[in-house]
Amino acid sequence: MRFPKATVASALNLVAYICSSEASMVLRVYQDPVRGSAGQSVTLPVSYTAPEPGGYLRITWSRDGRDIVAYGGLWRRSPGEDRRCGQWMVVSGEFQRRAMLFPANASLLLRNVQASDSGVYELTISQRTWGTNGRLTLTVVPDTGNRAEAAKKQTAVEANIQYISLVLVLFFLLFIVGRHRVAC
Template identity: 35%
Template sequence: MSSSQCCWSLGSLLLLLGGNLGVLLNIHQDLVNGTVGQSVLLPLSYRFSRAPCFPVSIVWTFTNSTDTLISCTLLNCSLGAGGDPSNCSAKCFPHPAYRRRAELFPENGSLLLRDLQLSDSGVYSVSFRPWYQTQHLTLTVHEQRSTPAHPADTVKQDHISYYVSGICSAFLLLLLLFCCIRHWGAAQQKRRKIIKQQQISSVEESHMESTVVRDTAPVYASIEDSFEQSQPRPTPEVVYTSITSPGPPGLDTGPCHLLL
C-alpha cells in the first residue's frame, strides 16, 4: 500500500472517529470589530495532533455569500515539537471579488481583510480539509467616527499655528518695509534729479547772462569811442564886415554891414 493511500485511509479513519483528531483549531477572538476603509485580522491558530498527510486545504467562507472567499492548499510544512506548522509551502486562491482585499497566512490560518465595507459585516467560517473541522467568528464593521484630538496634540497644533502665523507676519512686515524703503529711495533719487536739473538750468542762465554782458560791453565801448572821437560843434559867433561900394552921385554910399 502506498503512503498516499495510507494517509487517505488514516484521514478517513479520523473522520469516522469524529474528524477532530487530525488538526486542532484555536479561535483567539470570536467577535471582531472593524472600521470602514481600514483593515482587520480574523485571528486563528492551528496545530497538527500528528504528522499530517499533505496536501491540506484551509478554506474561508462568508455566510452572506455562497462562494468561497479564499482557499489555500498547504503542500508542505515544517512541524514543531507541539505540531505547530512553520515555513509552509502553499498556493492560495482568493475569490475574484476579494483578490486584492483578502490574504490568508498559511502558518496560522488567519485571514486579513483590507478596505472594509459595511457589507463585510457577518459570520465567517474557516475549515480544514480533509478533516472538515470548522470554526466560526463574527465581524462587525462600523462607520468612521471623528474622535476628539488629544489635549497635548491640540496644544502642539496651536503652537505650530502660532509659529506659522508669526513667520508669515514677520515676512509681510519685512516686505512692507522693503517697499517703503524702495519708494523712499525712488523719491529721493527723483528729488536729486530735479535739483540737479535746476542747478544746470541756473548755470546755463548765468552763462548766457555773462555772455550777453560780455558781448554788449564792446558795443558800448564802440559807441563811447565814437562819441569821444566826434568834436563838438563850435558855438556860432556873430562876425560883421563892412563893404563900401561906389554909387551914383547923389546917393549915400555909406558902408554896408554883412553878417557872417
C-alpha cells in the same frame, strides 16, 4: 514463554493510550464576535494545530457560501524548520486587494472593511484525513467621525501655518524694502 502480569498490563495500557490519543486537528478561535470600524483593517484571529508535522494543507475562508480565500500547500515541518514546498492561493474578486491570509495560523486580514462585510465567516482547514471547521461573526460599525474631525483639524492647522508663513514673508519683505529705502 510466559510474561509477568505487570508487563502484559503495561503493554495493554500503552496500546490503549496510543489508540485513545488519536491525533486530531485543533482549531482555536480567539475572538468572536469581531468588531471593526468602517474603513479600517480587521483581523479574524485563529490558529490551528495540525496532527501531522507536514504534508498537504488546505485552508478556506468563506462567507454566505462563497469562498473568499482558498489556499493549498505542501508543507515540510521538522524541529526548527517550517518550509513550504509548493503552494497556491486564490482570492475572490471583491476581496482581491482587501484580503490577506496567513497560512501559518490561518488568520484572515480584511482591509478597508465596510458595513456590507458584516456577517458570519466560516473557516475550513484540512490535512489529508483530518479536518476542522470554525465560524466567526464580523460586525462592522460606521466610522464615528473622529478621523474625519481629526482630518478637518489637520487641514485647519495647515491653513493657519500657511497664513502665518505668508504674513511673516510679507513683514520680512516690508522690512527689507524699508531698510533699502533708508539706505538709499
